[in-house]
Amino acid sequence: MKIIFDTNIILDVLLNREPFVEVSANIVSSVEKKNVEGYLCATTITTLDYLISKQTNQNTARKEISKLLNIFEISEVNSKVLDMSLKSGFKDFEDAVQYYSGKCCGVNGLVTRNAKDYKQAKLPIYTPDELWGILSIS
Numbered sequence: 001m002k003i004i005f006d007t008n009i010i011l012d013v014l015l016n017r018e019p020f021v022e023v024s025a026n027i028v029s030s031v032e033k034k035n036v037e038g039y040l041c042a043t044t045i046t047t048l049d050y051l052i053s054k055q056t057n058q059n060t061a062r063k064e065i066s067k068l069l070n071i072f073e074i075s076e077v078n079s080k081v082l083d084m085s086l087k088s089g090f091k092d093f094e095d096a097v098q099y100y101s102g103k104c105c106g107v108n109g110l111v112t113r114n115a116k117d118y119k120q121a122k123l124p125i126y127t128p129d130e131l132w133g134i135l136s137i138s
Contacts, residue, residue: 001134004039004075004102006095006112007047009128014048014064015055020113023128027111030135032071040072041101043094075101089120099123 005027011017012024031038045065052061081100090096095117102110102123109124111131118125126134 001109002037002039002105002107003126003131004041004098004105004107004110005044005072006098006110006114007041007044008113009111010040010044010048010068011051012113012128014052020128023132026132027128027135028071036135038072039075039102039105039107040068041075041098042077043097043101045069045074047094073105075105075107077101078104080104090117092117096120 009024009027012020013028027036028038030036045068048068049058049061049065052064077097081097081104084100084104085093085096088096088100090099095114099110099118099121107123109126109131110118110121111126111128112118113128115125115127
């Protein structure tokens with residue numbers, strides 16, 4: 001199963017955001033154990049650097065990003081992804097870019113806490129609890 005992770009799932013883990021951290025960490029752990037093939041959109045990496053640097057410091061942000069790059073595959077953002085995103089019915093451009101980046105690299109779904117933001121999606125959209133339920137049964 002190939003899943004692209006919304007930025008908020010990774011932030012839950014890295015910033016220890018309660019009450020979301022436990023299930024999000026379980027899903028990330030599934031990627032580390034190779035039970036799921038995890039993807040992050042290239043723009044997620046830059047967003048994470050910015051947000052983690054603001055919460056902690058740049059050195060911590062870079063260490064965390066280095067760890068993520070060893071665990072996750074990166075889905076690219078190119079002109080095709082950006083064009084599809086612009087033409088989509090997504091209200092949030094960032095969500096559209098993340099979605100189409102994953103779609104273009106062949107993911108089977110997306111995990112997010114904001115499923116309502118992906119109403120236009122044709123791929124399955126999972127909440128962390130839904131995905132964890134699927135992964136823990138497998």
